[in-house]
Amino acid sequence: xxxxxxxxxxxxxxxxxxxxxxxxxxxxxxxxxxxxxxxxxxxxxxxxxxxxxxxxxxxxxxxxxxxxxxxxxxxxxxxxxxxxxxxxxxxxxxxxxxxxxxxxxxxxxxxxxxxxxxxxxxxxxxxxxxxxxxxxxxxxxxxxxxxxxxxxxxxxxxx
Numbered sequence: 001x002x003x004x005x006x007x008x009x010x011x012x013x014x015x016x017x018x019x020x021x022x023x024x025x026x027x028x029x030x031x032x033x034x035x036x037x038x039x040x041x042x043x044x045x046x047x048x049x050x051x052x053x054x055x056x057x058x059x060x061x062x063x064x065x066x067x068x069x070x071x072x073x074x075x076x077x078x079x080x081x082x083x084x085x086x087x088x089x090x091x092x093x094x095x096x097x098x099x100x101x102x103x104x105x106x107x108x109x110x111x112x113x114x115x116x117x118x119x120x121x122x123x124x125x126x127x128x129x130x131x132x133x134x135x136x137x138x139x140x141x142x143x144x145x146x147x148x149x150x151x152x153x154x155x156x157x158x159x
Contacts, residue, residue, distance in 0.1 A: 050119035054091050057084060060123065068100065068124035071115065076102030078124050082110040092117060 050072075057064030063084050070078035079097035086093040096110040 051121055052091070052119050053095055053113070053116040053121045054084075054086065054093060056121045056123050057081065057095075058090065064123075069097075069121055070124055071118070072120045072122050079113050080106070081113075 060067050064081045068078040068080050078100050081097045083096040095113045095116050097113050098106050100106050
């Protein structure tokens with residue numbers, strides 16, 4: 001029985017020393033699986049996904065009809081959207097527009113736009129807004145309003 005007690009004591013000392021060695025080695029060098037887990041839990045910022053024609057058009061009034069859009073790599077070429085036929089999900093469909101090329105008059109008839117599902121479309125700013133501002137009548141004379149204000153009121157003449 002004494003031999004058995006001595007053996008158990010020796011085994012427990014060996015186990016204890018091995019546990020201490022493990023604790024020192026873990027503290028000095030991190031576990032590779034723990035490092036992988038820490039990297040995967042970090043929040044990575046999402047990249048902005050480029051927009052197709054329908055993603056751009058859905059943020060404009062009346063789904064972009066009357067506005068100009070172009071692919072990002074086009075230089076001097078754009079389409080004025082005249083008609084959009086959307087599928088049920090709202091992100092796919094067909095579109096027609098009048099092509100505008102730099103230095104040429106715009107086409108007379110709308111043409112079906114190719115590549116509407118490609119993710120490289122942009123809105124041409126000031127395409128519809130400037131036309132609307134230029135077409136609004138501007139006040140001709142401010143003197144008319146000043147003359148009306150400067151004329152005496154009928155109540156003031158009586159008193």
